[in-house]
Amino acid sequence: MMDSLAHGPMRLVFLSTSEGWGGLEMNLLRHARWMAGAGHIVRILCVEDSPLHEASLAHIHSEEAQSETIDCRTIRRGSRYLALATAMHRATRLIRYRADWLWIRDPRDLDTSSIARRIIGLLGGRTRLVFQQGMQIPKPKRSLYHRWRYGAIDAWVAPLEWLKTQVCGNTPLKPTLVHVVPLGLDDPWFAPIVDRIQRQRMARLELGLSQESFVVTLVGRIDRKKGQDVLVAALRDLPPDVHALIVGDPTLDTFSDFFDEVRSYVRDHELQWRVHFRPYANFPRNAFIAADVVAVCSTQESVGSVTLEAMAAGCAIIGTDTGGTAELLGGGRGWTFPAGNAQALAEALLTLRNHPDAMPPRIEAGQDYIAQHQREQLLERWHSILMPKEAG
Numbered sequence: 001m002m003d004s005l006a007h008g009p010m011r012l013v014f015l016s017t018s019e020g021w022g023g024l025e026m027n028l029l030r031h032a033r034w035m036a037g038a039g040h041i042v043r044i045l046c047v048e049d050s051p052l053h054e055a056s057l058a059h060i061h062s063e064e065a066q067s068e069t070i071d072c073r074t075i076r077r078g079s080r081y082l083a084l085a086t087a088m089h090r091a092t093r094l095i096r097y098r099a100d101w102l103w104i105r106d107p108r109d110l111d112t113s114s115i116a117r118r119i120i121g122l123l124g125g126r127t128r129l130v131f132q133q134g135m136q137i138p139k140p141k142r143s144l145y146h147r148w149r150y151g152a153i154d155a156w157v158a159p160l161e162w163l164k165t166q167v168c169g170n171t172p173l174k175p176t177l178v179h180v181v182p183l184g185l186d187d188p189w190f191a192p193i194v195d196r197i198q199r200q201r202m203a204r205l206e207l208g209l210s211q212e213s214f215v216v217t218l219v220g221r222i223d224r225k226k227g228q229d230v231l232v233a234a235l236r237d238l239p240p241d242v243h244a245l246i247v248g249d250p251t252l253d254t255f256s257d258f259f260d261e262v263r264s265y266v267r268d269h270e271l272q273w274r275v276h277f278r279p280y281a282n283f284p285r286n287a288f289i290a291a292d293v294v295a296v297c298s299t300q301e302s303v304g305s306v307t308l309e310a311m312a313a314g315c316a317i318i319g320t321d322t323g324g325t326a327e328l329l330g331g332g333r334g335w336t337f338p339a340g341n342a343q344a345l346a347e348a349l350l351t352l353r354n355h356p357d358a359m360p361p362r363i364e365a366g367q368d369y370i371a372q373h374q375r376e377q378l379l380e381r382w383h384s385i386l387m388p389k390e391a392g
Helices: 023-037 051-060 063-067 084-097 107-122 144-151 161-170 196-207 228-235 258-268 285-289 305-312 323-328 342-354 356-373 375-386
Strands: 011-015 041-047 069-075 101-104 128-132 155-158 178-180 214-219 242-247 275-278 293-296 317-320 335-337
Touching: 011 023, 011 084, 023 041, 023 051, 023 063, 023 069, 023 101, 023 128, 023 305, 023 375, 041 051, 041 084, 051 063, 051 069, 069 084, 084 107, 101 107, 107 128, 107 144, 155 161, 155 375, 161 178, 161 323, 196 285, 214 228, 214 285, 214 305, 228 242, 228 258, 228 342, 242 342, 285 305, 293 305, 293 342, 305 317, 305 323, 305 356, 317 323, 317 342, 335 342, 342 356, 356 375
Parallel strands: 011 041, 011 101, 041 069, 101 128, 128 155, 155 178, 214 242, 214 293, 242 275, 293 317, 317 335
Antiparallel strands: none
16 A cells, blocks of 8 residues: 555545544544545544434535545444454455544544554555544553554544643553644634624523523533533522523433433422523534533543633633643633532632623633634644655
């Protein structure tokens, strides 16, 4: 197989065996779209009828994709560990596609991708493997198995510095292979908001919210790790004019009664008129614009797209003091509270409700930071990683 990276567009294969629809999958598709839009030849491999499959097909058949070279094919999920037959099949596909890079995000896809990468090398091919990190690596992974597992990776891309530090400290990857590229947002997120007061009024009308309420918005899938229960519990210690707007759908790929638990709590404490559940939308910007404050209550967020979206929408943000949220809100870009502590969240929200003048400096502090998450800037950084030096 010829190394075509230095000659025209790259051939990129984005692979995911996930059957869920969260940040990992959404960002994989976003980067596939961006790379196709930049003129590269893109294929998406995913599980048939999964949310990623449906979203990929929707994009491919959209007007936006008419000028792109992008398609989507289905694969079997297979076993997570050392699935030789699955890896052989994927290696065959990658050779047929003449793929320059295999791009994955989910750790469950790493083993078979590592095997496929090595098979192609043994056959004289040169498909490289890039892993775009979305999960934490809090414990050492330096056994012989892990050395083999990580040894096939040609580029590891972390979205935040603290995640890069984890990777370099807990895996056998060479620091020269580990890069930091922030997660990006599509261009519409950065559209200027003219007459914010009027836009907020219209957004609240659309979402069925009171104009007089102090609205706290939480956007994200309904999942215990996202902390919707913490926000609802905090309402009990807040004045009646403080309302919660919860935007999201229950987690798709795991059985859970958490949504029922939250709704039962709302009923038991007679909060029905103060808690407003709305389904997730692909572009929930109005949910942020409607808010006085956006709450990020996640307990284990590596890096939250919701936090970035809220920042791009010019919102005041309060989030947990753990993981990626703490880094994103550092430098005066937002407020933090201890994860899982509803009382601390209530106290912070009460302060913000009673002293709205405290918000503007924090909102402004996030504007310069979020600018580096725009598509064009990020494409340049990705090209510097994926294209050889002689091509730049």
